[in-house]
Amino acid sequence: VSTWSAVAAGPPDPILGVTEAFKADKDPRKINLGVGAYRDGNGKPYVLESVKKAEEILTASNFDKEYLPITGLAEFNKRAALLAYGADSAPLKDGAISVTQSISGTGALRIGGAFLARHYPHSKAIYLPVPSWGNHTPIFRDSGLEVRGYRYFDKKTVGLDFEGLKADLRAAPEQSIVLLHACAHNPTGIDPTQAQWAEISDIVKERKLFPFFDMAYQGFASGDTARDAFAVRHFVSQGHQIALAQSFAKNMGLYGERVGAFSLVTADPAEKARVDSQLKIVIRPLYSNPPVHGALLANAILGDKALYAQWEGEVKGMADRIISMREKLYGLLTNDLKTPGEWGHIKSQIGMFSFTGLNSDQTKVLAEKAHVYMTADGRISMAGLNANNIVHFAESVDAAVK
Numbered sequence: 512v513s514t515w516s517a518v519a520a521g522p523p524d525p526i527l528g529v530t531e532a533f534k535a536d537k538d539p540r541k542i543n544l545g546v547g548a549y550r551d552g553n554g555k556p557y558v559l560e561s562v563k564k565a566e567e568i569l570t571a572s573n574f575d576k577e578y579l580p581i582t583g584l585a586e587f588n589k590r591a592a593l594l595a596y597g598a599d600s601a602p603l604k605d606g607a608i609s610v611t612q613s614i615s616g617t618g619a620l621r622i623g624g625a626f627l628a629r630h631y632p633h634s635k636a637i638y639l640p641v642p643s644w645g646n647h648t649p650i651f652r653d654s655g656l657e658v659r660g661y662r663y664f665d666k667k668t669v670g671l672d673f674e675g676l677k678a679d680l681r682a683a684p685e686q687s688i689v690l691l692h693a694c695a696h697n698p699t700g701i702d703p704t705q706a707q708w709a710e711i712s713d714i715v716k717e718r719k720l721f722p723f724f725d726m727a728y729q730g731f732a733s734g735d736t737a738r739d740a741f742a743v744r745h746f747v748s749q750g751h752q753i754a755l756a757q758s759f760a761k762n763m764g765l766y767g768e769r770v771g772a773f774s775l776v777t778a779d780p781a782e783k784a785r786v787d788s789q790l791k792i793v794i795r796p797l798y799s800n801p802p803v804h805g806a807l808l809a810n811a812i813l814g815d816k817a818l819y820a821q822w823e824g825e826v827k828g829m830a831d832r833i834i835s836m837r838e839k840l841y842g843l844l845t846n847d848l849k850t851p852g853e854w855g856h857i858k859s860q861i862g863m864f865s866f867t868g869l870n871s872d873q874t875k876v877l878a879e880k881a882h883v884y885m886t887a888d889g890r891i892s893m894a895g896l897n898a899n900n901i902v903h904f905a906e907s908v909d910a911a912v913k
């Protein structure tokens with residue numbers, strides 16, 4: 512009998528499983544709106560021009576393939592922190608932010624989870640918005656934290672349940688950890704307003720909660736990296752010692768390069784040095800040190816004035832194309848097809864995703880009858896839509912709800 516005969520088959524990943532079904536479909540009209548990866552106006556993966564230039568600079572520099580230190584490329588870490596916290600950040604100026612390179616956003620969340628599980632001196636419970644990115648629960652559970660939820664999405668209004676959110680954060684035991692999506696909430700596409708963020712910051716202070724920000728889409732929500740960092744910067748300006756996970760997968764299109772950063776705001780440089788040493792002790796047995804290539808690319812872009820400006824323009828270009836698809840889709844459903852239902856949320860939601868309100872039966876019909884693939888919760892990646900497929904998509908949705 513085989514050693515592994517008792518291993519039961521696990522369920523497919525709810526998001527990556529959609530891509531598998533899409534790949535198996537041979538119909539030319541098929542559309543994949545499952546995975547959150549940007550596509551250009553022709554539905555093709557997009558390598559940014561700024562990234563191509565950075566590749567050329569790297570090749571010309573004849574760089575080697577030596578190991579990075581455990582916490583990665585120091586210059587990259589500095590520049591990633593500057594992008595997130597801003598040049599005016601007091602703890603950044605004081606040298607009190609501990610930063611490590613990470614294996615994209617997922618790795619940053621996992622390092623953070625492991626660090627908190629080992630060193631956070633209070634409750635080891637983390638509150639996630641309901642719903643949240645599907646991988647948050649297993650990441651934090653496997654890190655050794657206890658996962659709980661706070662209300663976020665209001666089904667009736669297809670908007671933010673702000674009263675529920677506030678009530679749940681007020682009811683959480685003092686010093687619990689709370690996970691906040693910095694911008695472009697996944698999967699709902701609904702963010703708090705700046706005034707609401709200020710209220711959330713006050714509650715977090717009142718209840719002595721520990722804020723852990725996940726910023727996987729800086730620049731993707733509004734097209735402006737500083738504007739999208741509002742929540743992070745506001746919390747830091749209010750004296751919160753935050754944890755932060757950053758990803759360069761979406762905003763630099765570096766998905767498979769796995770470039771990210773994890774940071775913690777500490778009290779002063781001496782405390783930062785102690786935290787740095789413990790981050791190394793968390794990371795060393797996990798993967799020893801991070802991959803070098805993508806970090807060199809991101810570092811080249813962040814460190815060069817002209818490339819940086821070009822990159823910011825390209826981020827805005829991606830965000831603008833998504834916004835134009837929202838307007839087009841809304842127009843098709845409400846004006847052209849007169850599809851039953853209220854579709855204003857398609858336009859008001861932001862970032863890569865839209866929570867359409869389609870139920871799991873409807874998403875099944877869309878896959879089987881129309882070759883349109885999305886996650887069962889009705890989330891679509893707006894970036895998968897373009898001028899060639901949006902009419903087929905709108906007509907298929909129309910047929911599914913009629």
Ligand code: PMP
Nearest residue numbers: 615616617644697725727758760
């Ligand atoms: N957080 C959120 C909210 C995400 O949507 C994603 C990507 N889907 C990530 C983190 C991490 O992605 P990556 O590991 O590719 O950076």
